[in-house]
Amino acid sequence: MSSSPPAPRPRPAFTPPPPPTASVSRRGLLRYGMAGAGAALLASGPLTGCASPAASAEPSALSVWDPFQGGDGMLMDDMIKAVSTGRDAFTVDRTILEWGPSYYTKLAMSAAGGRASDVAVLHLSRLAGYAPGGLLDPFDLDLLAEFGCTEADFTPAVWKRTQHQGTVYAIPLDVHPFIVFYDRDAADKAGLLDSSGELAPMGSPEALLDAGKALAKANGGAGILFGHVNDPAQTWRLFAALYAQTGSAFTLPEGGTARIDIDAANRVVTFMQQLFDGKTNPNNLDYYGSVATFIGGRGGMAMLGEWELPTLRKSGIPLGAAPFPQVFDRPAVYTDSHSFVLPHQADPDPARRREAHRYIARMLSQSLTWASAGHIPAYQPVLSRPEYGKLRPQSSYADAGEVAVLDPPNWFAGAASNFQNRMCQPLQAALLGNIPAEKAVRQMVREANTLLQQPNPVA
Amino acid sequence: MTTTAPTAPTGGAAPTGTPPSTTPRGRGPFRKKDTAGGSSGLLFVLPFLVFFGLFLIWPVAHGLWMSLTDSSLALRDTAFVGFANYAEAFGDPDVWRSLGNTVFFTLITCVPLVLLALAMALLVHSGLAGQWAWRLAFFAPYLLPVTVVTLIWAWLYQPELGFGNQLLAALGMEPVGWLSDESVAMWSIAALTVWWTIGFNFLLYLAALQSLPEALDEAAVLDGAGAWRRLWSITLPQLRHTTVLVAMLQVLASLKVFDQIYILTKGGPNGTTRPILEYVYDVGFTGYRLGYASAVSYVFFALVIVISIAQLRFFRTED
Numbered sequence: 001m002s003s004s005p006p007a008p009r010p011r012p013a014f015t016p017p018p019p020p021t022a023s024v025s026r027r028g029l030l031r032y033g034m035a036g037a038g039a040a041l042l043a044s045g046p047l048t049g050c051a052s053p054a055a056s057a058e059p060s061a062l063s064v065w066d067p068f069q070g071g072d073g074m075l076m077d078d079m080i081k082a083v084s085t086g087r088d089a090f091t092v093d094r095t096i097l098e099w100g101p102s103y104y105t106k107l108a109m110s111a112a113g114g115r116a117s118d119v120a121v122l123h124l125s126r127l128a129g130y131a132p133g134g135l136l137d138p139f140d141l142d143l144l145a146e147f148g149c150t151e152a153d154f155t156p157a158v159w160k161r162t163q164h165q166g167t168v169y170a171i172p173l174d175v176h177p178f179i180v181f182y183d184r185d186a187a188d189k190a191g192l193l194d195s196s197g198e199l200a201p202m203g204s205p206e207a208l209l210d211a212g213k214a215l216a217k218a219n220g221g222a223g224i225l226f227g228h229v230n231d232p233a234q235t236w237r238l239f240a241a242l243y244a245q246t247g248s249a250f251t252l253p254e255g256g257t258a259r260i261d262i263d264a265a266n267r268v269v270t271f272m273q274q275l276f277d278g279k280t281n282p283n284n285l286d287y288y289g290s291v292a293t294f295i296g297g298r299g300g301m302a303m304l305g306e307w308e309l310p311t312l313r314k315s316g317i318p319l320g321a322a323p324f325p326q327v328f329d330r331p332a333v334y335t336d337s338h339s340f341v342l343p344h345q346a347d348p349d350p351a352r353r354r355e356a357h358r359y360i361a362r363m364l365s366q367s368l369t370w371a372s373a374g375h376i377p378a379y380q381p382v383l384s385r386p387e388y389g390k391l392r393p394q395s396s397y398a399d400a401g402e403v404a405v406l407d408p409p410n411w412f413a414g415a416a417s418n419f420q421n422r423m424c425q426p427l428q429a430a431l432l433g434n435i436p437a438e439k440a441v442r443q444m445v446r447e448a449n450t451l452l453q454q455p456n457p458v459a
Numbered sequence: 460m461t462t463t464a465p466t467a468p469t470g471g472a473a474p475t476g477t478p479p480s481t482t483p484r485g486r487g488p489f490r491k492k493d494t495a496g497g498s499s500g501l502l503f504v505l506p507f508l509v510f511f512g513l514f515l516i517w518p519v520a521h522g523l524w525m526s527l528t529d530s531s532l533a534l535r536d537t538a539f540v541g542f543a544n545y546a547e548a549f550g551d552p553d554v555w556r557s558l559g560n561t562v563f564f565t566l567i568t569c570v571p572l573v574l575l576a577l578a579m580a581l582l583v584h585s586g587l588a589g590q591w592a593w594r595l596a597f598f599a600p601y602l603l604p605v606t607v608v609t610l611i612w613a614w615l616y617q618p619e620l621g622f623g624n625q626l627l628a629a630l631g632m633e634p635v636g637w638l639s640d641e642s643v644a645m646w647s648i649a650a651l652t653v654w655w656t657i658g659f660n661f662l663l664y665l666a667a668l669q670s671l672p673e674a675l676d677e678a679a680v681l682d683g684a685g686a687w688r689r690l691w692s693i694t695l696p697q698l699r700h701t702t703v704l705v706a707m708l709q710v711l712a713s714l715k716v717f718d719q720i721y722i723l724t725k726g727g728p729n730g731t732t733r734p735i736l737e738y739v740y741d742v743g744f745t746g747y748r749l750g751y752a753s754a755v756s757y758v759f760f761a762l763v764i765v766i767s768i769a770q771l772r773f774f775r776t777e778d
Contacts, residue, residue: 101745108533108747129747133533229618229639230727284618284639293619418746425729432639432728450553457531457747 061091062352062359063117065107065343067099071310075373079366083359090359101416104129107343108458111135114346118356124161124170124337125407125414131164132411133458137342138167140357147361153380157404158337170339171360172378174370175401177335178237179306180325181393183219184318186300190214198396199322205271208327212280215300224281225299227290228428234287235272235427236420237334238303241324242268244332244405252410254456258448262441269430269437271327276431283431306397309374321393323400333400336407336415337378376401411458412451422447526753533747544754554755556730557738558762560645564734565713567649572709573702575653576660581690583661584668594665601658609722612651613638638724641731648720648732655719656712660705667701668694703774710770714763735759 068076073096080092095117097103104126110116112135122130130136144150151159154172162170180199187193192211194200202208212223228234243250246268248261276283285293294302295315302312303324312319324333340360342353367377368387376398377383389395413419423444430440501508526544528537548554583593600608615622616637624634637647671694679689717736720726726733726741733741735755743752 105532105744105747112533112535129533135533229636230724232725232727282619284636286613286617286638288613289617289619412746416745418741421725421741425727428639428727429641429729432636434641434729454746454748454751455529457529457749458533 061093062119062355063093063095064119064121064359065095065097065110065117066121067097067103068121069096069099071373072307075369079363079369082366082369083362088358090355090362092359099416101418104416108135111343114344116343116345118342118345118352119359120341120343121173121338122170122341123415124158124172124339125409126417127161127164127170127339127414128409129411129414129417129458130341131167131169135344135458136169137344137348137353138169139171139342140353141168143354143357144171144361147358149361149364149379153364154378155380155401155404157402158378161337161406161409162339170341171364172337172339173364173367174338174375174378175335175404176306176338176375177333177397177400177404178241178303178324179333179397179400180224180301180303180322181294181308181312182215182301182320182322183294183297183299184320186215186219187320189218190300199320199325202325202327205274205327208325209275209280211301212275216280219297219300221298221300222280222282222293223300224275225285225290225294225302226276226281226283227285227287227304228424228431229284229286229289230428231287232421232424233415234424235431236423237305238272239265239268239423239427240405240407241332241334242271242328244334245326245328245330247329250408252408252413252448252452254410255452257452258445260441260445260448262445265441265444266437268328269427269440272427273430273433273437278433283433306374306376306394309394319393321396323397323403331403332405333403334406335400335404337404338375339378410452411456412454419448419451422451522753523757525750526757528750529748530750530753531747532744532749537750540750544751545758547751548754548758551755553730553738554735554758557726557733557735558759560730560732561714561716561734561736561759564645564649564652564716564732565710567646568652568713568716569706569709571649571653572657572660572713573706576657576705577664577698577702579657579661580664580668581694583665597661598658600655601662603655605655605718606722608651608655609719612647613723616647639728641728644724644728644732648723651719651723652713652716660709663701663705664698667698671697707767707770707774710766711763714766 064080066073066076076094080090080094083090084092097106107116107120107122108130111130122136127136141150149171154162155175158172158175162168162172182192182199184193184197187199190211191214192200202211208224214223216223226234226238228238240250243265246261246264248264249259250261250265251259253259273283275281278284282293290299290302291304291308291311293299294304295312295317297317302308304312306321309321323331326332340363342356364377364379365382367375367379367382368385371377371382371388371391371394374394376394377388378401382388383398388398407413407415407417407419410419426435426440426443426447429435430437435443525537527539527541529540529544530537579593579597583590583597587593614620618624618634618636618639621637623637627634635643638644675693675697676689679693684692715736716734717740720732720734721737721740724732726737736759739752739756739759742755743749746752
């Protein structure tokens with residue numbers, strides 16, 4: 001680019017005016033000089049601005065994108081280090097992006113441009129917004145099998161969400177459910193533990209309500225903590241978990257209207273209001289407020305994602321964990337899954353693609369490291385290792401992956417999506433007592449239908 | 460009566476002062492060369508023009524074009540859809556709602572941000588002891604980045620542990636859902652914004668106050684005018700231009716609100732604090748519908764222009 005307008009050799013600013021006979025006038029010189037400088041600026045701007053991951057310093061390095069910061073980020077580093085040594089070591093060029101809606105903005109843009117990283121992490125719930133639009137490239141299952149990773153290594157509940165029209169586009173690294181953490185001492189005093197010292201099953205809405213009261217009495221503070229105020233996902237997680245337990249389906253058919261069992265939804269939201277009544281269990285906490293209250297020992301139980309485990313463990317309270325308790329007809333746990341994907345590349349190099357498959361298989365075998373932060377490894381061979389069984393309290397909720405419920409698949413749904421945020425608005429209003437349950441459900445259906453009416457920007 | 464005397468000479472001086480500047484423009488012979496030099500002048504501003512064109516003209520034009528297409532963040536193919544996006548925007552209740560939120564925020568922040576800043580500047584200027592401390596205290600929050608400000612206030616507004624509700628509890632009052640109550644949240648954000656940004660307006664007013672000529676004030680004192688009379692009839696009228704500037708800048712700044720709301724409430728509770736710019740962000744970057752998001756932002760752009768023109772007219776007629 002910089003070669004197009006030839007910059008004159010003498011630097012214009014310091015050149016004495018050329019004699020009148022010179023072919024290049026002073027003004028011409030200035031003109032060329034400026035054009036040259038401008039071109040140089042233009043050339044350097046875009047190139048440094050969006051250096052494609054593939055064009056990194058080391059051409060053979062495998063470029064990977066993920067949104068893991070903090071504790072998760074360090075564990076991911078450890079895993080990458082582990083596969084970067086010894087025979088057949090990988091050279092990995094890792095890019096950590098900020099977690100949130102913007103992660104999926106960047107990932108989609110890079111894939112739409114066809115110059116994405118070799119491997120990226122995607123929430124399985126976002127697959128429907130990525131695979132149909134050609135933003136992901138499919139996996140070669142034979143190649144994966146060659147490196148020791150097959151369908152049989154994953155639970156069916158999770159595996160069935162890795163596909164679009166029968167083709168596999170994602171390989172799950174973990175399952176990260178929305179669970180309950182509890183204070184063992186308080187739960188013991190409240191009589192909620194079974195003979196093995198684990199949280200006993202609830203079985204009915206009333207049982208969970210009673211448990212809240214008993215916990216509140218046992219620790220003198222609040223019973224069950226749930227932080228949701230102005231959080232764009234929490235109330236949706238709670239609703240989705242409870243709603244799935246009623247056995248009803250919530251689907252978002254493309255081009256249609258939302259299909260939801262209104263009665264079941266009303267029942268769930270009403271129960272949520274009863275549970276977080278603002279007396280036994282506070283209804284006005286925000287996310288960090290609930291974590292802080294639980295860490296401060298002023299609550300017997302907290303409904304949180306398992307990813308809060310490292311934070312909670314540091315607090316020193318006697319920590320227990322359990323899958324989200326079944327209170328309606330069937331067990332179901334709201335979850336999501338960090339999965340490896342191959343973001344679309346316009347012109348993929350077969351050798352690199354092969355390396356990407358091998359890398360993913362190797363990383364899965366490292367997922368015991370990943371489990372230390374609380375995530376449940378999706379790769380079953382790791383889950384059945386005795387070392388995993390010894391991890392406490394992780395192994396207490398390891399079964400959650402078998403009853404995993406994810407967002408209804410649609411391009412606009414999934415982790416960090418507008419859909420979750422929009423579902424949370426009426427649910428939050430209901431929990432705060434601003435609107436009745438029926439009205440909240442009506443608004444949820446309306447919001448879902450509004451999104452369904454929008455033209456699909458990825459297909 | 461004598462207060463009018465100082466204005467008379469200046470009023471009289473103006474007409475006599477103007478003719479000299481217009482008549483002896485005896486540079487006729489050079490005029491031709493001046494226009495010839497225009498192209499070299501253009502060259503000197505070329506670097507600026509390149510960037511101006513690249514980062515302002517081009518995006519504005521391209522955005523306008525995008526608003527007429529179904530442009531998507533995640534797809535390369537785009538189709539021309541005419542005014543379909545605009546039609547959708549005008550019929551989209553969320554556009555009107557978020558636009559209403561932005562206008563409401565502008566109203567409830569501009570008034571205190573102008574009046575309080577003026578009051579604070581007058582207080583500091585009145586010769587309060589420890590002037591530097593006041594100046595620092597009033598201006599310091601303005602230096603904080605938005606993330607720090609929102610972090611501080613998020614904890615102040617915490618329902619259980621926050622200072623706000625602890626204070627109310629100490630006074631024996633009911634706790635308030637600062638950021639969770641639909642009728643309170645926007646006011647909480649406005650309070651934070653006033654605390655955070657008032658320093659700038661304060662500084663503009665203080666600088667204007669300090670540069671006011673003291674002669675008028677002294678004359679008024681000699682004539683026996685009291686402090687209120689002097690404030691009302693001498694200081695405030697002289698600050699008029701500063702007030703116009705502060706008000707205009709403030710309206711534009713308030714209309715642009717996004718960061719603190721996005722970080723603090725993400726537009727909640729139940730959409731009551733979502734400003735139009737967050738809606739544009741949600742639709743365009745989280746929802747990938749760039750074409751539609753562009754159309755919404757041009758609707759907003761038109762509103763900003765209308766408000767700016769109305770403001771200009773209003774202040775001009777006042778002059």
